[in-house]
Amino acid sequence: MKLEKYFFIVVSLALTAILFLSYWNHFDNGFQFDDYHTIVHNVHIRKISNIYHFFTDIETYGINPDNRTYNPILVTLNAIDFWIGGELKPKVFHTSIFSSYLVLGVLLYLLLKRIFDISINDKWNSWFALFSTAFFMQHTANAETINYIIMRSDSFSTLMIVASFILYFNDTARSFRLHYITFLIGLGTKATGFIFAPLLAAYILLFEEKMPLWGPFLLTKNFKSTVIFIKKSLPILIIATCIFYLERIAFRQGNPLPASGAGLSRSFDYFVTQWYVIAHYIGNFILPLDLSVDTDFSTITNVLQRKVLLSLMLLVAMAAAGFIASRKQETRPIAFGIIWFFFALAPTSSFIPFGQIANDHRTFFPYIGLVMAAGWWISLKIIQIRDSASASRMAIPAIAALYLLVIGLHTYGTFQRNIVWGSAELLWKDATVKAPNNARVQLNYGLTQMEKGNYNEALIHYNKALELWPRWSYIHINMGILKNAMGNSAEAEQHFKKALQYHPMNPNSYYYYVVFLDNKSRTKEAFDLIERGIKISPNFDSFNQLRDNLRRKLTSSEGSTKPALLTDKQVSGYIDLSLIYYKAGDFKKSISACENALKSRPNHVVAYNNICSAYNAMSEWEKARDACEKALKINPDYELAKNNLRIAIEGSEKRN
Numbered sequence: 001m002k003l004e005k006y007f008f009i010v011v012s013l014a015l016t017a018i019l020f021l022s023y024w025n026h027f028d029n030g031f032q033f034d035d036y037h038t039i040v041h042n043v044h045i046r047k048i049s050n051i052y053h054f055f056t057d058i059e060t061y062g063i064n065p066d067n068r069t070y071n072p073i074l075v076t077l078n079a080i081d082f083w084i085g086g087e088l089k090p091k092v093f094h095t096s097i098f099s100s101y102l103v104l105g106v107l108l109y110l111l112l113k114r115i116f117d118i119s120i121n122d123k124w125n126s127w128f129a130l131f132s133t134a135f136f137m138q139h140t141a142n143a144e145t146i147n148y149i150i151m152r153s154d155s156f157s158t159l160m161i162v163a164s165f166i167l168y169f170n171d172t173a174r175s176f177r178l179h180y181i182t183f184l185i186g187l188g189t190k191a192t193g194f195i196f197a198p199l200l201a202a203y204i205l206l207f208e209e210k211m212p213l214w215g216p217f218l219l220t221k222n223f224k225s226t227v228i229f230i231k232k233s234l235p236i237l238i239i240a241t242c243i244f245y246l247e248r249i250a251f252r253q254g255n256p257l258p259a260s261g262a263g264l265s266r267s268f269d270y271f272v273t274q275w276y277v278i279a280h281y282i283g284n285f286i287l288p289l290d291l292s293v294d295t296d297f298s299t300i301t302n303v304l305q306r307k308v309l310l311s312l313m314l315l316v317a318m319a320a321a322g323f324i325a326s327r328k329q330e331t332r333p334i335a336f337g338i339i340w341f342f343f344a345l346a347p348t349s350s351f352i353p354f355g356q357i358a359n360d361h362r363t364f365f366p367y368i369g370l371v372m373a374a375g376w377w378i379s380l381k382i383i384q385i386r387d388s389a390s391a392s393r394m395a396i397p398a399i400a401a402l403y404l405l406v407i408g409l410h411t412y413g414t415f416q417r418n419i420v421w422g423s424a425e426l427l428w429k430d431a432t433v434k435a436p437n438n439a440r441v442q443l444n445y446g447l448t449q450m451e452k453g454n455y456n457e458a459l460i461h462y463n464k465a466l467e468l469w470p471r472w473s474y475i476h477i478n479m480g481i482l483k484n485a486m487g488n489s490a491e492a493e494q495h496f497k498k499a500l501q502y503h504p505m506n507p508n509s510y511y512y513y514v515v516f517l518d519n520k521s522r523t524k525e526a527f528d529l530i531e532r533g534i535k536i537s538p539n540f541d542s543f544n545q546l547r548d549n550l551r552r553k554l555t556s557s558e559g560s561t562k563p564a565l566l567t568d569k570q571v572s573g574y575i576d577l578s579l580i581y582y583k584a585g586d587f588k589k590s591i592s593a594c595e596n597a598l599k600s601r602p603n604h605v606v607a608y609n610n611i612c613s614a615y616n617a618m619s620e621w622e623k624a625r626d627a628c629e630k631a632l633k634i635n636p637d638y639e640l641a642k643n644n645l646r647i648a649i650e651g652s653e654k655r656n
Contacts, residue, residue: 016102616651
C-alpha cells in the first residue's frame with residue numbers, strides 16, 4: 001500500500017512538472033487587449049491604500065466607462081500585484097495567476113475525488129480524479145485565460161467556487177458557513193461567481209437527497225426529500241440573488257434586459273446564436289484547434305439554418321444524457337458535470353445579449369463540468385474493462401498510453417498558444433486568420449503594423465475594419481492617427497471628429513484628438529477639448545498630464561516647466577506622454593517627452609526603454625541599441641529593454 005501511495009505522489013509531481021513545462025514560456029508575456037483600460041492605464045491600482053474604494057466606487061475598475069463592472073476583488077488582486085512588483089510587471093501578475101491556478105488544481109482534485117467516491121467507492125478513484133484534474137489543468141483552451149491577465153476574473157472566481165464546495169464538504173466549515181465567504185469572494189471577482197448557488201442546489205439534489213433531476217416535482221413520492229432539499233439550498237439562492245440585484249441597482253442602475261419588441265427579438269436571436277457558439281465551445285474541448293483571442297461570430301436570425309439545428313440537436317442530446325444519468329447513483333457525476341457546464345455558460349449564453357457573442361476564455365469555468373462528466377464516463381468504462389474476465393490484458397496499458405499522448409498534445413498546444421500570446425503582432429495575426437470578419441481583430445493587427453511603421457499594411461486592415469464597423473469610434477481614432485502619420489492632416493481630423501460623434505463617452509476619442517490638435521499648435525482648442533474629456537473620465541491618468549502640459553503652453557512663453565523643478569509625478573507624466581505620442585505614431589515627440597523626464601531623472605530606466613522603442617519604430621537601430629543598453633546598464637533584469645534591444649540588434653543585422 002505504501003508503494004502505491006508513493007507511486008501516486010510521483011505521478012502527481014510528474015504531471016505538475018509537465019504543467020510547469022507547458023507554461024514556463026508564458027511568464028514574460030505582456031498586457032493585451034482589455035488589460036490596458038483595466039490595468040495599464042488604471043491609476044487606482046497603483047495605490048494599495050485604495051482597496052476601500054474598490055468596494056464603493058465602480059469607476060476604480062478601469063478608465064473606460066462602457067466596460068466597467070463591479071468586481072472589487074478583481075481590482076484588489078491587480079492592486080496587490082502592482083504593489084508587489086512596485087510597477088507594472090507582467091511577470092508578477094502571471095506568477096500570481098499561475099499560483100492560484102495550481103491551488104485550483106489541488107482543490108479540483110479533492111472535488112472530483114469526493115463526487116466520484118459518492119457514486120462508486122472504487123479503489124482507483126484517486127487515479128481517476130488525478131487524471132481528470134490533470135487533463136483540465138493541461139487543456140490548451142485554458143491558455144486563453146491564463147495568458148489574458150484581466151481574465152484572472154475567470155480563473156480566480158472558479159477557484160473560489162471550487163473552494164466553496166470543499167468547505168461545504170467539511171462538517172465544521174459548513175456549520176460556520178465558511179463556504180459563504182469564498183462564495184462572496186468569487187462573486188466579487190466576477191458575476192459568474194453567482195453560479196455556485198444553483199450548482200450547490202444541484203449537488204444537494206443529486207448526491208445528498210439522492211433524487212434524479214425531476215425528483216422535486218414528484219411531491220407524493222419524494223415529499224420529505226424535496227422539503228429538505230429546499231431547506232438546504234434556498235438560503236444561499238436567496239442570498240446570492242439579493243446580492244446580485246442589489247449590486248446591479250447600486251452600481252449599474254438599469255435593466256440589462258431589452259424592453260422593446262426589437263430588443264426582445266434581438267435577445268432571442270442572441271439566444272439562438274448561442275446554440276451554435278456552445279457547439280463551438282464543445283468542439284474546442286474535444287480538439288482545441290480554433291482558439292482565438294477574439295472571434296467573428298455574428299448574430300443568427302434564421303433559426304432554421306442547418307448549423308443551428310445541428311447545434312440544438314447536440315445540446316438537447318447532452319441535456320437528455322444528463323437527465324438519464326441522474327437516475328442512478330453511479331452515473332450522477334455525469335449528470336452533475338453536464339449541469340455544471342450549462343449553468344456556468346448561462347450568464348453569457350442566454351437571452352441577455354453581450355457585445356462579444358463568443359469568447360474562448362469564457363470556457364474556463366464551464367470546462368470543469370465537461371471534464372467531470374467525460375472523466376467519470378471514461379472511468380466507468382475502465383472499471384468495466386478491469387473487472388471483465390474477457391478483456392485484453394493490454395487494454396488498460398493502451399488506455400494509459402492514449403492518455404499520455406493526449407496530455408502530450410495539450411502540452412504542446414499550450415506551449416504554442418503561449419508563444420502566440422507573447423506579442424501583440426502574433427496574437428492578432430493569428431486572430432485575422434481565424435476571425436477575419438471581426439473589425440476589432442483587423443484594427444488591432446493593423447495597430448501592430450502601424451507601430452512598426454508599416455503604414456500601408458496598417459491601412460489595409462484599418463479599411464477592412466472600417467468596412468465592417470463604419471460607426472466604431474476606435475477605428476476612426478486609429479485611422480485618424482494613421483492618416484496624420486501619413487501626412488494627410490485634413491482626412492485625419494475628419495476621423496477624429498467622427499470618433500467623437502459616434503462615441504462621445506469614449507475617453508480615447510478625446511485624448512487622441514487632443515494630441516492631434518496639440519501637434520498642430522492649436523493649443524486653445526486642445527485645452528477646451530481635454531476639459532470635456534476629463535468630465536467623461538476624470539480618472540484617466542493621461543488626461544491630467546496632457547492638461548497640465550497644455551496649461552503651461554497657454555500661460556508660459558517657454559511652454560513647459562523647467563526640468564530641474566519637475567516632481568516625481570511630473571516625470572511620470574512625461575513617461576505617460578511618451579506612450580501617448582508613441583501610440584499616435586509621433587515617435588519624435590515620444591522621444592522628446594522621455595528626454596524631458598531624463599533631465600530631472602537621468603537614471604529613469606523606463607524613459608530609456610521608451611526611447612529605444614521609438615527609435616526601433618523609426619528603424620534607427622543604432623540609436624535604439626544605445627538607449628536600450630543604457631536602460632539595461634541601470635537595470636540588467638528589465639525584460640522590456642531586453643526585448644527591444646533584441647529587435648534593435650536584429651534590425652541592424654538585417655540592414656547590414
